[in-house]
Amino acid sequence: MTKTIVIAGAGHAAGQAVVSLRQKKFDGNLILIGDEPYLPYQRPPLSKKYLAGEIEASRLLVKPAAFYEDGGMRVMLDSRITRITPAEKTVHIQSGESIAYDKLILSVGSRARTITLPGTELSGVHYLRGIHDVNSLRSELAPGKRLVILGAGYIGLEVAAICTKLGLQVTVVDIADRVLSRVVSPPVSAFFQQLHTGHGVRFRMSCMPTAFCGDNGIEAVEFADGTTQPADLVLVAAGIVPNVELAEAAGLQVDNGIVVNERCQSSDRHIYAIGDCSSHPNGIYGRRIRLESVHNALEQAKTAVNNLCGIDDDYSQVPWFWSDQYDVKLQIAGLSQGYDATVIRGEQSSARFACFYLRKERLIAVDAINSPREFMRSKALIASLDTVDPRILADPDQDVTAARR
Numbered sequence: 001m002t003k004t005i006v007i008a009g010a011g012h013a014a015g016q017a018v019v020s021l022r023q024k025k026f027d028g029n030l031i032l033i034g035d036e037p038y039l040p041y042q043r044p045p046l047s048k049k050y051l052a053g054e055i056e057a058s059r060l061l062v063k064p065a066a067f068y069e070d071g072g073m074r075v076m077l078d079s080r081i082t083r084i085t086p087a088e089k090t091v092h093i094q095s096g097e098s099i100a101y102d103k104l105i106l107s108v109g110s111r112a113r114t115i116t117l118p119g120t121e122l123s124g125v126h127y128l129r130g131i132h133d134v135n136s137l138r139s140e141l142a143p144g145k146r147l148v149i150l151g152a153g154y155i156g157l158e159v160a161a162i163c164t165k166l167g168l169q170v171t172v173v174d175i176a177d178r179v180l181s182r183v184v185s186p187p188v189s190a191f192f193q194q195l196h197t198g199h200g201v202r203f204r205m206s207c208m209p210t211a212f213c214g215d216n217g218i219e220a221v222e223f224a225d226g227t228t229q230p231a232d233l234v235l236v237a238a239g240i241v242p243n244v245e246l247a248e249a250a251g252l253q254v255d256n257g258i259v260v261n262e263r264c265q266s267s268d269r270h271i272y273a274i275g276d277c278s279s280h281p282n283g284i285y286g287r288r289i290r291l292e293s294v295h296n297a298l299e300q301a302k303t304a305v306n307n308l309c310g311i312d313d314d315y316s317q318v319p320w321f322w323s324d325q326y327d328v329k330l331q332i333a334g335l336s337q338g339y340d341a342t343v344i345r346g347e348q349s350s351a352r353f354a355c356f357y358l359r360k361e362r363l364i365a366v367d368a369i370n371s372p373r374e375f376m377r378s379k380a381l382i383a384s385l386d387t388v389d390p391r392i393l394a395d396p397d398q399d400v401t402a403a404r405r
Contacts, residue, residue: 003028005102110242119214174206
C-alpha cells in the first residue's frame with residue numbers, strides 16, 4: 001500500500017501531480033520538495049507576459065498557497081535533494097534530513113544550457129529559466145538599451161518581441177542560417193524572421209560568438225569573424241538541459257532524460273519521472289522522445305498518478321506546443337523531424353497559414369500560424385497514422401480531416 005509519496009521538484013508537472021492526487025482522493029502522506037523558493041508555477045508566461053510586466057508572479061502559480069495548506073501536505077521549498085538511495089527508498093536533503101518514501105515522482109525539470117566564453121561572468125549577461133532570472137533581466141530593461149540575444153529559438157524570439165515593444169534595440173544571433181531551424185521548415189523560418197525584422201529586430205545568422213567584452217559590465221559580443229556587436233545586455237537562449245544527475249547517481253537508466261515506460265515508471269518500479277526530465281516511448285512516432293512542453297508535463301503527471309492509484313494508463317499522445325510573438329500565435333502539433341515533404345495552406349503574406357509536414361505520405365506535424373482550426377484538426381489526423389492527400393491539405397476551402405485516405 002502506498003502511504004507516502006514524495007514529489008522531487010516543484011515545477012508545472014509537480015503541481016499537476018498534486019492536483020491529480022487530490023482528485024483521486026489520495027489520503028496518504030504527500031511531500032513536495034523544490035529547490036526554488038516558489039510553489040509550482042507556470043513557465044511559458046516568463047518569456048511573455050511576465051517579462052513584459054503585464055502579470056504578477058502570483059498569477060503564475062499552478063495553485064495558490066491555500067491549496068497546499070488545506071491539503072495537509074508537507075511543502076519543502078528552497079530545499080535541494082542531494083541523493084536518492086532506491087534500496088532504502090529514501091531521499092536525502094541538503095539540510096541533512098532524510099525522507100523515506102513508498103513511491104517517488106521525479107519532476108526535476110531542466111536548466112538553461114550555459115556557454116563558456118571569456119567574459120561570461122560580466123554583469124549584464126543573463127539566462128532565462130525561472131522567475132528569478134526574469135526578475136534580474138527585467139530590472140535592467142529600459143528603452144534605448146542594446147540587447148543581444150544568443151539563440152533564435154522560441155525563447156529568444158519571444159523575448160525579442162517583448163523587448164522590442166519595450167523600446168530596446170534588439171539583435172538576435174544564431175550559429176544556424178535561419179531562425180527556429182531545429183523545429184520549423186525554411187518557409188516558416190522566413191516568415192518569422194521577416195516578422196521580427198519588420199518590428200526592428202536585427203539578425204546575425206551563421207554567426208559564432210567567441211567572447212563577451214567589457215570592463216565593469218557587458219559592452220559588446222565578439223564573433224569568430226572578428227566583428228563585434230555592441231551590447232548593454234545579453235540574453236543567452238541556447239536551449240535547456242534535462243536534470244538527470246540525481247537519477248543517474250541513483251542507478252536509474254538515463255538516455256537523453258530519465259528513461260520511463262508508457263506508465264511514466266523508471267527502471268526502478270517505485271520511482272516515476274515526468275516532464276522535461278523524462279524520456280518516454282511514443283507509439284505515434286515509434287521511438288523514444290523527450291519533450292519540453294506544458295502539455296507533456298501535465299499529461300505525464302496525470303498518467304503517473306493514475307498508475308500510482310491503481311488505474312492502468314499508458315501515455316502516448318500527439319505532442320503540441322505554442323509560441324506568442326507580437327500578434328502572431330504559432331501552434332505546433334506533432335514532431336516534424338524526418339519529414340520528406342511539406343504542404344503550405346494559405347498565404348504567408350496574410351500571417352494566417354499552415355505548414356504541414358509529411359513522411360511517407362503521412363501527416364507527422366503542422367505549424368499553424370494564426371490558424372487554430374488547422375491546428376486542432378491536424379492533431380487527430382496525426383494520431384490516426386493514415387496516409388493523406390496533399391492536394392486537400394493545400395486547399396483552404398476543405399477540412400483538414402478530409403485529406404485522410
